[in-house]
Amino acid sequence: MANKLVVSELDFESIKTNLKTYLQGQTTFQDYDFEGSGMAVLIDLLAYNTHYAGYYSNMVANEMFLDTALVRNSILSHAKTLNYTPVSRRGAMANVSVVITPPGGNTQTSLTMDRFQTFLSGPVDGVNYLFITTESTTVTKEANTFSFKNLHLTQGIPQLMTLTYNQAVNTANTFILPNDDIDTSSLLVIVQESSANTTSTTFTSTSDITTLTANTTSYFLTCGTDSKYAVTFGDGVIGKKLANGNIVLVSYLTTDGAPANLANTFTTDSIGGFTTITTTSQVAAAGGAERENLDAIKFHAPLAYTSQNRAVTLSDYETLIPTLYPNIESVKVWGGEDNDPPIYGKVFIAFQLKTGFVINEVEKTRILNDLIGPKALVTVKASFVDPDYVYLNLVSSVSIDTAATTQSVPTILAAVRTAITTYLETINRFGSIFVHSKLQKAIDAVSTAIRGSSTLVRLQKRFTPVLSTSKNYTIDFGFALHRGGPANRMESTGLYVLDATGVQRLCFLGEVANSFTGVDELLITNPGFSYVEAPTITITGDGTGATATVTLLNGQIAGVALVSRGTGYTRATVAVSGGGGAGAVLSPVVATRYGTLDLFYYNSLGEKVTLTASIGTVNYETGRVTLTNLKPVSTDTTDSTIRLSFESASILTATKNQIFQLDATDTSSLVVEQY
Numbered sequence: 254m255a256n257k258l259v260v261s262e263l264d265f266e267s268i269k270t271n272l273k274t275y276l277q278g279q280t281t282f283q284d285y286d287f288e289g290s291g292m293a294v295l296i297d298l299l300a301y302n303t304h305y306a307g308y309y310s311n312m313v314a315n316e317m318f319l320d321t322a323l324v325r326n327s328i329l330s331h332a333k334t335l336n337y338t339p340v341s342r343r344g345a346m347a348n349v350s351v352v353i354t355p356p357g358g359n360t361q362t363s364l365t366m367d368r369f370q371t372f373l374s375g376p377v378d379g380v381n382y383l384f385i386t387t388e389s390t391t392v393t394k395e396a397n398t399f400s401f402k403n404l405h406l407t408q409g410i411p412q413l414m415t416l417t418y419n420q421a422v423n424t425a426n427t428f429i430l431p432n433d434d435i436d437t438s439s440l441l442v443i444v445q446e447s448s449a450n451t452t453s454t455t456f457t458s459t460s461d462i463t464t465l466t467a468n469t470t471s472y473f474l475t476c477g478t479d480s481k482y483a484v485t486f487g488d489g490v491i492g493k494k495l496a497n498g499n500i501v502l503v504s505y506l507t508t509d510g511a512p513a514n515l516a517n518t519f520t521t522d523s524i525g526g527f528t529t530i531t532t533t534s535q536v537a538a539a540g541g542a543e544r545e546n547l548d549a550i551k552f553h554a555p556l557a558y559t560s561q562n563r564a565v566t567l568s569d570y571e572t573l574i575p576t577l578y579p580n581i582e583s584v585k586v587w588g589g590e591d592n593d594p595p596i597y598g599k600v601f602i603a604f605q606l607k608t609g610f611v612i613n614e615v616e617k618t619r620i621l622n623d624l625i626g627p628k629a630l631v632t633v634k635a636s637f638v639d640p641d642y643v644y645l646n647l648v649s650s651v652s653i654d655t656a657a658t659t660q661s662v663p664t665i666l667a668a669v670r671t672a673i674t675t676y677l678e679t680i681n682r683f684g685s686i687f688v689h690s691k692l693q694k695a696i697d698a699v700s701t702a703i704r705g706s707s708t709l710v711r712l713q714k715r716f717t718p719v720l721s722t723s724k725n726y727t728i729d730f731g732f733a734l735h736r737g738g739p740a741n742r743m744e745s746t747g748l749y750v751l752d753a754t755g756v757q758r759l760c761f762l763g764e765v766a767n768s769f770t771g772v773d774e775l776l777i778t779n780p781g782f783s784y785v786e787a788p789t790i791t792i793t794g795d796g797t798g799a800t801a802t803v804t805l806l807n808g809q810i811a812g813v814a815l816v817s818r819g820t821g822y823t824r825a826t827v828a829v830s831g832g833g834g835a836g837a838v839l840s841p842v843v844a845t846r847y848g849t850l851d852l853f854y855y856n857s858l859g860e861k862v863t864l865t866a867s868i869g870t871v872n873y874e875t876g877r878v879t880l881t882n883l884k885p886v887s888t889d890t891t892d893s894t895i896r897l898s899f900e901s902a903s904i905l906t907a908t909k910n911q912i913f914q915l916d917a918t919d920t921s922s923l924v925v926e927q928y
Contacts, residue, residue, distance in 0.1 A: 263307040269300040319551055328547050329476050336460055337554040339476050340579045341437040344408040344508035345541030347374075347384060347534065348615050349519055351401040354529040355394075364399040364525045365391040369411045372532070375518030382513040384408050384538070385506070387439065399527075403615075408513040408541060409436055409506030417448075418499040426486040426495055428503065429477065436508045437482055442472055445500040453502075456486070456493075465491050511580065511607065514541045536615045542579035542607065549575070564629040570600060577624040582607045585683035585910055600629075603638045603910035605682060612637065642914045643730065643907070644713040645687075646898060646921065647673060649696060650928040651706040658702035662927055668699045669706075670925045677915050680907075687905040687913055710901035711744075714878075715894040718748070723884040728897060730876035731911055735902040736848070743848070743871060743878075746896040747889035750852065752864055757886060758854040760864055762897065764871065765849045771818030772799040772825055773846040780809035781829070781837025788832030792841065796822030799841075810837050818847065846874045852883075871899075 273296060276282045282292070315321040319331040332339060349372070355361060372384045384406040392399050412435075416428055445453040459471040471492050473485040484503060486495050495501070516538040521530060545553070556572035564570050570586040582605040589599035602625075604612055612620070617637045625635050651669055653662055672695045680687055689710060696706050714728050736742075745762035752758050772792060784805050790813075792799040799819030804812040810829075825841040848871040852864045869880035878897060888895055907913060916922045 263304065263311075265300055265304045268303050269296055272296050272299055319554065322551070325480060325547060328550055329480070332550050332554040333475060335554045335557065337550075337557045338437075338460070338474055338482075339550050340542075340545040340576050341482065342434050342508050342510040342544045343438060343540060343542045343579050344436045344506055344510070345382075345384075345513040345516065345538035346408070346616070346619075347406045347516060347519070347538040348536040349404050349406060350533045350535055351404055351521075351524070352531045352533075353399040353401075353524055353527045354397070354531075355399070355527055356529075361394065363391055363393045364527075365389055366401055366404075366524055370521065370524060372406055372519040372521045374408075374513065374516035374538070375520075377513060377516050380512065382408050382509055382516055383410055384513075384516070384519060385411060399525075403535065406519065406538075407436075407439065407506060407508075408516070408538060409439065409508035412505055412507055414501075414503040416501045416503070418495045418497065418501060420495075420497050426488065427483050428485075428501060429479075429481055429483045430503065430505065431481065432505075432507045433480065434507045434510070435482055436506045437474060439504075439506040440474070440484075441504045442484060443502040444470075444495065445502060446496075447498040448500065459492075462491050467491075468493050508541070510543045511541045514538055514580070536613045539606075539613065539616055540578065540580050545576075545579065564625060564635075567600070570602065570625075570629075570635075573628060574602065574604075574625070578604075578620055580607050581605065583682040587909055599634050599636055601636055601638050601910075603640055603683065605640055605912055612639075638910050640683075641731065641909070641911045642715075643905075643911055644715065644896075644919075644922065645677065645901070645913055645915050646711040646713055646923075647708055647915075648924045648926070649673065649706060649708040650926055651696065652704040653700075653927055654702045654704050658700060660700065660702065665700050665702065666925045666927065669696050669703075670923065672696055672699050673708075673923060673925070674915065677913070680913050681915075683907060683910065683912060685907050685913060687901070687907075689901070689903045711898040712901050712905075713896050713898040715892075715896045717892075717894050718883065718885050718888070721884065721886050723882045726880040726883060728878040728880075730878075730899070731908050732876050732905060733902065734871070734873045734876045734899045736873050736900075743850070744898050746894075748885040748895055749887045749889070750854075750864060750885055758864065759889065760852050760854045760885075762850055762852055762868070762880070762895075765851050765867075771796070771820055771843075771847065771849070772815065772822055773818065773842045774815055775801055775813045775827060776840045776842060777810055777813060777837075778840045779836055779838040780811065781834050783808050784810070784832040784834030784837070786832050788829050788834065788837065790839065791828040791830065792819070792825055793828070794822050794825030794841075794843075796820055796825065799825065805832075808834060810839075813839060818849075847872060850878075850880070 316324055316327040319328065322328045322331060329339065353364065366386060366389060368386060368389045370386045374382045374384055386404065387407050390401055390404065392401055412432060414430070440458065442456045443453050444456055445451060454470050456470045456472045458474050459465065460473065465471060465487065467489055469487065469492050471487065475483050475485060477483050487493050517534045519532045519534060521532065522528065524530060553572060553576060556568070557576065564573055567586045567588060571584050574584050575581045585603045587601050589596040589601065592601055606612065621635055621637070629635060649669060651666065653665055655662065658665070673692065676692050676695045693706065693708060696708065697703055712730060712734070714730055716726060716728055718724070718726070742764040747759045747761055749757050750760045787803050787805060790801045790803060792801065796819050798817050799822065800816045802814050802816060803810045822843050825843055827839040827841050829837040829839060849867055850869040850871060851866050852868045853861050854864060856862050868883060869878060871878050890896065
């Protein structure tokens, strides 16, 4: 077999070796020194040529499939065959109110703000952005002012193309838009009959040919292989065809995208000749986004083809929404039948934004009505649910063998911090799973000098109380909570509360010591028989205070109501007596589910003083915290929230709209230290 080439080898050195082996097997070249002669150069050339050809063939094969394609032009071409148009940049949108005060003696009764009225934003990270109105608005004078309420602004610079159609030159009926930073949602396409005939028709974008006729005034938006968008008109069979001499007017915005998000102040020089203008921001700019990246195109294109541009199934919503509103990191959708409580005929949608945390109400309404509404079933109503952020607080203690490394301790600790944040970024989305052992593995892999580490992870939820008002609150973590030991129970941030004498105290919420040793419930092991009245229930054990009552049905115990859990129980027994029957057996469940919360402060001696002995409970099984008649006058957090934290379980699965989040603005949320 020495005189045969091994054609399966594509590596350069392997090809070269195979060529030498083949030539050495021929009688003509048996005695050549392939390492020292000129023949070595020829073999190198043959090997390089074969290697290039193999590489080229491999790349061509890769680019033939959407899954393996790497070149942008190839990916765009595959997306086009699936009738998918990649999302362009999107300009940030804001809502403002504008009040114009004309000079005294002005008799004008109405004022029109033209389309493309410009506003300059205040600085966002040191940059001012241009915002414009996308339509003209007219108002009448009220109390000597012109007031434009809820005015919609879009970030971008207007562009206008005027093109004359020539069938002989443009046989494809296609016009390429020259800008890379276009916002395609702002496209307006108007066709004028000719330079002599100014009659014009507005054409609308479509991707559904099933509704088109030969006279439908629609155009198709595509993304070419040069990454520039193009407008294509019909051919007279599917969509109206252009006629020679038609003038095509295309206007759109070029935009800066995501950097303009959060712009919250706006100014303009003149409106209708008036310069006394007061502009008030109602909703900060949001929704700005970069154009869709290649990975997103490869993911969304096949799904969009499946959904056929309609929202029927849950996966349809999850596919369509990111293309309609690109400023989305991840989306979670569930039907009303899976909601708690069930609400039939609705679909619930939660967004995780790329910038910001929560979508404002104005933007929610626009998305529901203008973007999702036209594609959804008439009988199904969509509703937004804000993301439910579960904040993670971590304290990682690392043991470092300084003799085993040349790196400094601060360098290793900084690398540990990076490893932690990198892991948390992988679970910062809907449906993610937090695994403590994976986090610990990432920490230990930072350096061989790390002898070991331990990380305490606490879960935190936040709520905003109504100040100076007695109110009940329910804080739902959404999954079972891990019960810490006496030194690691539930903690809260501070809240100021008035005591009985009217003195303002800095208080905290905490679990009552030993409250976890109450009786959680009584299970009916045997309902008994022949009871004519409710028997007496006596709970005994090493604690005190647990009492319960029962209800009967057909002479048997049908239900048990725990009147008081008691305290101090680590074991308990239950006796059933009286009632005229016999055989009933109840089994106590001790210290597994509930914790009792109190409200306390520290006096000048550092002693704990209870202000309210029983202000709430914790259900560790469901993760629900209930607070009763809480009346703070203020909080000691910068965002006016009260924060509750519990020790984390080893594995956590986010449900529905939950997202695990590390608050980068809170320096105490991630502590890395040496021990």
